[in-house]
Amino acid sequence: xxxxxxxxxxxxxxxxxxxxxxxxxxxxxxxxxxxxxxxxxxxxxxxxxxxxxxxxxxxxxxxxxxxxxxxxxxxxxxxxxxxxxxxxxxxxxxxxxxxxxxxxxxxxxxxxxxxxxxxxxxxxxxxxxxxxxxxxxxxxxxxxxxxxxxxxxxxxxxxxxxxxxxxxxxxxxxxxxxxxxxxxxxxxxxxxxxxxxxxxxxxxxxxxxxxxxxxxxxxxxxxxxxxxxxxxxxxxxxxxxxxxxxxxxxxxxxxxxxxxxxxxxxxxxxxxxxxxxxxxxxxxxxxxxxxxxxxxxxxxxxxxxxxxxxxxxxxxxxxxxxxxxxxxxxxxxxxxxxxxxxxxxxxxxxxxxxxxxxxxxxxxxxxxxxxxxxxxxxxxxxxxxxxxxxxxxxxxxxxxxxx
Numbered sequence: 001x002x003x004x005x006x007x008x009x010x011x012x013x014x015x016x017x018x019x020x021x022x023x024x025x026x027x028x029x030x031x032x033x034x035x036x037x038x039x040x041x042x043x044x045x046x047x048x049x050x051x052x053x054x055x056x057x058x059x060x061x062x063x064x065x066x067x068x069x070x071x072x073x074x075x076x077x078x079x080x081x082x083x084x085x086x087x088x089x090x091x092x093x094x095x096x097x098x099x100x101x102x103x104x105x106x107x108x109x110x111x112x113x114x115x116x117x118x119x120x121x122x123x124x125x126x127x128x129x130x131x132x133x134x135x136x137x138x139x140x141x142x143x144x145x146x147x148x149x150x151x152x153x154x155x156x157x158x159x160x161x162x163x164x165x166x167x168x169x170x171x172x173x174x175x176x177x178x179x180x181x182x183x184x185x186x187x188x189x190x191x192x193x194x195x196x197x198x199x200x201x202x203x204x205x206x207x208x209x210x211x212x213x214x215x216x217x218x219x220x221x222x223x224x225x226x227x228x229x230x231x232x233x234x235x236x237x238x239x240x241x242x243x244x245x246x247x248x249x250x251x252x253x254x255x256x257x258x259x260x261x262x263x264x265x266x267x268x269x270x271x272x273x274x275x276x277x278x279x280x281x282x283x284x285x286x287x288x289x290x291x292x293x294x295x296x297x298x299x300x301x302x303x304x305x306x307x308x309x310x311x312x313x314x315x316x317x318x319x320x321x322x323x324x325x326x327x328x329x330x331x332x333x334x335x336x337x338x339x340x341x342x343x344x345x346x347x348x349x350x351x352x353x354x355x356x357x358x359x360x361x362x363x364x365x366x367x368x369x370x371x372x373x374x375x376x377x378x379x380x381x382x383x384x385x386x387x388x389x390x391x392x393x394x395x396x397x398x399x400x401x402x403x
Contacts, residue, residue, distance in 0.1 A: 010036075010037050011037050011038070011039065012036060012037065012038040012039075012059045012060060012125060012129065013038070013039050013041075013056075013057070013058045013059050013060075014031070014038050014039065014040050014041070014058065014059065014060045014061075014062060014125065015040075015041050015042075015043070015049065015052060015053065015058045015060070015061045015062070015085070016028070016040060016041070016042040016043075016061075016062045017042075017043055017044075017045075017046065017048075017049040017061060017062065017063045017064060017067065017079070018042065018044070018062070018064045018090065019044040019045065019064065019067055019068055020064070023064065023090070023113060024042055026113075026116075027062060027090075027116075027121075028040060028042075030116060030117065030118045030121040031118075031121060031125075033118035034118045034119070034121060034122035035122070036121075036122045036125060036126070038125075041058075044067070044068070045067055045068055045069045045070075046067050046069050046070040046075060046078050046079065047069055049061070049063075049079060049082070050078065050079070050081075050082040053079070053082040053083040053085070054082060057083075057085070058083060058085040059085055059086065059129050060085055060086045060087075060088060060125050060128055060129055061079055061083065061085050061086070061087045061088070062088050062090060062111075062125075063075060063076065063079055063087055063088065063089050063090065063107075064089075064090045065089050065090065065091055065095070065098055065102065066092075072098070072101070073101050073102060073104075073105045075089075076089060076102050076105045076106060076107050077105060077106075080105075080106050084132070084136065085132065086108045086109075086125075086128040086129045086131065086132035087102075087106070087107040087108055087128075088107065088108060088109045088110065088111060088124055088125065088128050089102040089107050089109075089110045089111070090110070090111055090113055091110055091111070091112050091113065092112070092113055092114075095112075098110070099111075099112065108127075108128035108129075108131045108132055109124050109127065109128045109131075111124055159173065159175055159188075159189065160190055160221070160225070162190070162191035162192065163191070163192040163193055163225075164191060164192075164193050164199065165193050166193055166197065166199065166265060168265050168387055168388055168389050169193070169199050169263065169265060169385060169386070169387045170357065170385070170386045170387075171191045171201070171383065171384070171385055171386075172357040172358045172360075172361055172383075172384045172386070173189055173361075173381070173382060173383045173384070174361045174362070174365055174380075174381070174382045175187065175189075175379075175380070175381045175382075176327070176365065176369075176379065176380040176381075177379055185206075185208075185209045185210070185213055185214055185217070185378075185379035186205060186206025186207070186208060186209065186213030186214055186216060186217040186256075186379065187203075187204070187205050187206070187217060187325045187327070187379045187380070187381035188202075188203070188204050188205075188206075188217040188218065188220060188221040188381070189201070189202060189203040189204070189221070189323075189381055189383045190202050190221050190224060190225050191383070191385070192225055192228055192229060194228070194229065197264070197265060197266055198262055198263065198264045198265075199261075199262070199263040199264075199265070199385065200228050200260070200261065200262050200263075201260075201261040201263070201323070201383060201385060202221070202224045202228075202258055202259065202260055202261070203258065203259050203261075203277070203323045203324070203325065203381060203383045204217065204220060204221070204256055204257060204258030204259070204277070204325075205256065205257050205258070205277070205325040205326065205379070205381070206220070206254060206255075206256045207253070207254050207255050207256070208254060209379065212249075212250040212251075212254070213254070215248075215250075216245065216248055216249055216250070216254065216256070217256075219244065219248045220241060220244060220245060220248075220256060220258075223240070223241060223244045224237070224241060227240055227241070233262070234260070234271075234273060234308075234310060235273070235307070235308050235310075237260065238258075238260065238273060238275055238296070238299070238306065238308050239304075239306070241256075241258070241299060242299040242300060242303060242304075242306060245299045245300050246300060246303055249300065254300060255276070255298045255299060255300035255301050256275075256276075256298060256299040256300060257275060257276035257277040257298045257299075257325075258275050258276075258277055258298075258299065259272060259273070259274050259275070259277040259280060259323050260272070260273040260275075260308075261280070261321065261323065261385070263315070263321070263385060263387065265387060265389050266389075268314060268315045268316075268317075268389055269312055269313065269314060269315060270312070270313045270314075270315050270321065271310055271311065271312045271313075272291065272293045272310070272311045272312075272313075273296065273308045273309075273310055273311075274293055274294065274295045274296060274308070274311075275296050275297065275298055275299055275306070275308055276295070276296070276297055276298025276299070276301065277298075278326065278329075278342070279291045279292065279293045280293075280321050280322055280323035280324070281321070281322040281323075281324075281345075281346070281349070282313075282319065282320075282321055283319055283320040283321070283322060283349075284316050284318075284319040285316070285318070285319070287350075288322075288346060288349045288350070289346070290342055290346070291311070291313065291321075292311075293311035294309040294310070294311050295309075296308030296309065315387065315389070317388070317389050318387065318388040318389070319386075319387065320357065320384055320385060320386040320387070321384070321385045322382065322383070322384045323382070323383045323384075323385075324380075324381065324382040324383070325378075325379065325380060325381045325382075326378065327378035327379050327380030327381070328340075328345065328365070328368060328380050328382060329341055329342055329344070329345050329368075330378055331368055331369070331371065331372030331375070331378075332371065332372050332373070332375045333371055334371065340368060340371060340372070344371075345364075345368070348364060348367045348368065349364065352364060352367075357384050357386050360384070361382055361384055364382070365380065365382065
């Protein structure tokens with residue numbers, strides 16, 4: 001049990017590791033003469049101490065440096081390996097360096113036998129526990145800082161700035177990792193516009209979670225951008241991405257679903273290639289519906305054998321395409337355990353009247369996450385492409401969010 005915050009009832013669980021009965025009795029008396037609320041447990045050897053520490057948490061360990069089965073700094077190291085409690089070593093009068101060496105080994109304090117009184121004992125225990133708590137807090141802060149830096153690096157890789165030059169096309173995206181404080185997962189997306197005016201986009205989902213999936217997602221996203229700008233298209237591009245997927249994946253069980261999108265504003269056409277991914281949604285002034293598109297196998301499922309047929313659609317003068325990973329629809333829709341699914345997603349979209357694409361995505365994701373109530377924890381990525389080929393619009397806009 002960790003010592004409670006100031007202002008609340010305190011209770012310090014103390015383990016005394018001392019083989020000498022006389023010294024143990026003195027420590028017990030000193031603690032008894034203090035006003036320190038405590039529960040004292042005693043054992044005689046390091047082996048016994050490790051067994052006791054494994055059975056339950058302690059706030060402080062009072063540790064004799066000379067035990068039948070351990071001696072010196074090695075004693076401190078043996079105890080620290082079994083607990084994160086504060087350690088105070090007990091040294092003899094003829095050991096001027098022992099306490100300093102113990103502090104260097106990680107102990108919070110040391111007391112010299114024969115120079116201890118109740119007040120000193122009480123202060124030592126309180127301060128040692130507080131210092132240990134501060135160490136834990138600093139360690140947690142450092143872990144959080146490193147996690148934030150890693151998240152930022154992964155975010156730059158998974159969610160790049162779209163390369164759009166058109167005045168008629170805009171891109172908006174949102175990304176939510178599946179677990180609180182988790183690294184971004186294996187979902188990825190990207191948008192580029194080539195010199196012929198065509199807008200190319202990809203959205204994908206690497207199976208699994210965590211750094212391996214995220215690293216593979218970053219690799220595939222960067223490869224897709226380079227290959228697309230290099231002139232590779234359609235099935236040839238997917239075959240190349242599959243080769244990279246197989247070469248870079250951490251395990252043979254990892255696979256990737258993705259959708260390739262080619263939007264040609266001048267020809268008013270849209271071409272899709274689905275690799276194990278579900279169909280996107282087409283948003284028009286008449287409503288929103290799921291696009292009927294041909295399917296191919298996910299990357300990595302049948303290496304070298306995949307075929308990804310193209311689906312080409314005529315575009316209205318204005319509209320939007322919403323592509324997403326399955327984290328958006330696999331959450332729960334109500335208290336019965338039913339999944340949201342595409343039909344549930346479309347029902348939500350019918351109720352939204354957002355003034356701009358970014359707000360539309362925010363409201364859509366907020367509604368789905370509220371219904372899900374954190375019962376499903378898959379990563380979630382959404383990409384929305386808006387176009388207006390009937391009138392000249394402002395400079396191309398992008399809106400990205402990762403939370």
